[in-house]
Amino acid sequence: MPSDRVLIIGGGPAGIEAARNLADLGIPVTIVEARERLGGMPIHAQYAALTPDLEDAETAMNRRIEPLLGHPLVDLRCNSAVTGSSGTAGDFRVRVAVGGKEDVVPAAAIIVATGFQHFDPGRETQMYGYYEFDDVITLPDCEKMLKEHKVVRPSNGQPPECVAFIQCVGSRDRQIGNEFCSKVCCGIASKEAIEIRQQLPNCKVFIFYIDMRMYGYWENELYWPAQEKHKVNYVRGIVSEVLKKGDRLVIRGEDTTLGRPVEAPMDLVVLSVGMEPSKGTREMAKLLGLPQNPYGYLDTVGVPLDTVSTAVEGVFAAGSCTGPADLEDSISAGATAAMRAAVLLRKKRAGAEARG
Ligand SMILES: Cc1cc2nc3c(=O)[nH]c(=O)nc-3n(C[C@H](O)[C@H](O)[C@H](O)COP(=O)(O)OP(=O)(O)OC[C@H]3O[C@@H](n4cnc5c(N)ncnc54)[C@H](O)[C@@H]3O)c2cc1C
Ligand code: SF4
Structure with a gap:
């Protein structure tokens, strides 16, 4: 039986927003985050305050992170890495490694939100x-x-x-x-x-x-x-x-x-x-077979009207892994990718039910 889970690679603002929306829709998610905690660059690089109101960055980010911690539909894997992936849209098998141990996470869709690094x-x-x-x-x-x-x-x-x-x-x-x-x-x-x-x-x-x-x-x-x-x-x-x-x-x-x-x-x-694409963005492009633009960012296929679909069906990309983006862009793309993944999941499920 194919999984109805969505696997999100990268727990920065874009990945967090994708996870939040999917969990709110009742869809289970696994977040694979390379660093020890969620939050992406605003937390990792210790930003002081966020635009436009100069709110303390940690306070603002924690407001988005806390609802995910301990959420029954959110399987959070920090200090983790995706080491391989097989299968197709609706039925991926993703290998996830943490501390030398590896297991396979079945997922209907994958959202890549691996972000950027500073020049x-x-x-x-x-x-x-x-x-x-x-x-x-x-x-x-x-x-x-x-x-x-x-x-x-x-x-x-x-x-x-x-x-x-x-x-x-x-x-x-x-x-x-x-x-x-x-x-x-x-x-x-x-x-x-x-x-x-x-x-x-x-x-x-x-x-x-x-x-x-x-x-x-x-x-x-x-x-x-x-x-x-x-x-x-x-x-x-x-x-x-x-x-x-x-x-x-x-x-x-x-x-x-x-x-x-x-x-x-x-x-x-x-x-x-x-901003430049992060090392993790470049690695995931290779691992998942996602085309990159000349600067190394992930190519999305339907710009300007579809900003999150990649050339690989069932794999979506959101946030600054697709190009320079502020928080508003990254969060919007995270939510869009979540919606596209949910649609794919529902269609696959409806198809499976129709076939009996
Ligand atoms: C100095 C500076 C200040 C900024 N301040 C603001 C601001 O005030 N307001 C604003 O709107 N924007 C600001 N930005 C932009 C903001 O940082 C980005 O828009 C935002 O961080 C992008 O979010 P993201 O989730 O796409 O990527 P990121 O924040 O880069 O998060 C990506 C996450 O993916 C993880 N990851 C990467 N590779 C892998 C992998 N292979 N496997 C698992 N996990 C992986 C990373 O560890 C990280 O947690 C600022 C940018 C800079 C340079
Ligand atoms: S936003 Fe554009 S114009 Fe302004 S400093 Fe950055 S690269 Fe230069």
């Missing part, structure tokens, strides 16, 4: 010196400091007086093959800039950008308040180099509005690193 600025084509200078950090590094209310220069533990964000690090860069926009980093940099101004009111904050790409309502929720209320300085310009002078950093580049070179001392430089 490694060691691959940056400009010269920003992430691995050379302690006071050059990334957006997720800054999230951790904001969460602890301890935004300091790593080199000396002192609060910075002047901070610069550099946008589009690892995105919109043909030389490294990441031509895409990562969608969230303009908004996240603006959010972090607001939080720095709230935590360190005497600190000057600059955001250097090619062009600001605020996503939907983030324009009025983050961009304008950052400038008007929190006095964050937006500078249209290209920073080509970060140097060290004495115990401070100097950023060098061009102000493209004024058409003149810029050279400014800074205490802390935050690189707005973009």
